[in-house]
Amino acid sequence: MVADWLGPHGGPIMLAGGRVTLGGDISSSVAPEDTGFFNYTDYDHSTLRTLRLALSASVKAGAHLALLTEIRSENGDPPEPYALYLRFRPWVDRRIDIQAGRVPPTFGAFARRTYPSENPLIGYPLAYQYLTSLRPDALPASVDELLAMRGRGWLSSFSLGNLAPEHGVPVANVFRWDTGVQVHAENDRVAATVSATTGTLSDPGGLAPRGAPQLAGRAAFHPLPGLVLGASASRGSFVSTSALAAVPGGRPAGDFAQTAWGGDVEYSAGYYLVRAETVISRWRLPIAQPSPASLPLAAAAAAVEGRYRLRPGLYAAGRIDRLAFSEVNGSALRESWDAPVTRWEAGVGYSIDRNLLVKVEYQHNVRDGGRVRRLSLTAAQLVFWF
């Protein structure tokens, strides 16, 4: 059995008398070519066609201080520190932590369970993965230019700022963590987190200099066992200073912010688990023509997912997901600034061993725009974790 290799508890690996703990996630996903780029996280990577190696570590330096990190490599890319931060607990007996460095996402619920072993399906919710046409380093000169990029978030280009074609950003990006300071406190009923970071929800940890830092907060309530109600909010400068420099009549970067609100609920009992999450985001961009009144741009995403355990080691899961965009006035017509997407996924997961999981799913995507408007995909994933 695989777990025997990891010792009697199936991991994690402990070193230095328990001061160093190592865990890992290895996953391999296979699927046919996603010709509509529905599952891509940039121009090269699709969540359905990924080999991911992730090694996480916790190094404790006494009862108050720990260093946490995760080194990740995807599809053979050089390993990168996905997470790297210090966790300081001022009072050992109080559940209050201060974290500094490349910290986990404050906003939302799915953002912190992206590990394949925690995601019942293979695909990600649209809010956290689907690439819109917006870019922090490039700006459309007009609404028409923005509309021309509908459904082309995997490779969008605009005439102001960085002229090179690049992928756009999702509503909330979980493929890169942000850098900053985070404070978390919780008791048995309530958990609260606030953070100040350099990026924004769509573009965390971006290297491009921009205005004010992002402020984010989340509160989660546990009124009953198995029930979690969460609310999140964030606001931070979205447009980079280099892109703004290309805009006539320059304005401060802080004026062009991404503001987001989120709500999530999870309920579980017996053999089933149900989750729902919504994210609403608004971006203010310096687009002058033809009608500034149609700004800010807004996007709203909602996903509902469920999982049911059929027998020991075997479950069935499904997710329905919708991402919609606000309408803007182009010179010829009024339509949503990006193409709305609907996705549904259904699949099963089977644990061959406690640490070895195989998933198979069917996914169907519908988009109101772009080159490919409907696409069905079947995917399989093998996950090993410790």
Place this chain on the structure above:
Amino acid sequence: MRTIPRAMARVLAALAACTSSVAAVRGAAPAGGRAILVERSLAGAEAAAARAAAAAAGSIRGRVEVRRTIVLSERRPNPADLGGGRRLEAPDHGRSVVYLESGPRPAFDQREPARAVMDQRNETFVPHVLAIMAGTTVDFPNSDRIYHNVFSLSKPGPFDLGRYAAGRSKSVRFDRPGIIRVFCDIHSHMSAFILVFGHPYFTMTDGDGRYRLDNVPSGAYTIVAWNEGTTSEPAPVTVASGGTTEMDLLIR
């Protein structure tokens, strides 16, 4: 006056005690009938055989030394956690299970239903190791204020109890001998072992590693100690009637 041998006197006394207790238990049945007499005789004979076997039994005692590093259970390093985790209570990994690799044949037929408890407290299974006989039903109460989901994928007895809240309990009956690895689907650091035996000749060591296995029928056996998935070298041991055999075991 003819003298009754002492052993026979004990068997007769045991028989008398047994028949009276059987009669007490079955007092609702019509008294004085032939069937009751036969029942009494059979029950008495079984008890007598058991007492006779006990009289011919001995004990094994000793100490188990665990030399290898005991692997502690710890949370997975999950950098995605926002923090706020509780301090974990360390399970007792030092206690070992000592058992006879094979037992006398009749022992395998003794499958009286029994119950045992594996609690869930402070995100820990208590006890961490449970040794039971096949046919035993184990209760898994949740004594935490959060959900747990006890499950096992072990071949002798896979089960999944689903999520349930504090104050509730669910049970599993283990009918097949083997090692059951128990986990919580929600808290990956929670793990425990249930060792299911086909005979009653097993025991747990105390905090110092000492053990005592009583009522072992006289004969030659192989004894083994188990700790956290590792076993000692099987050691031959001979049990003499009424005697106590010393046997120390080492787990590397």
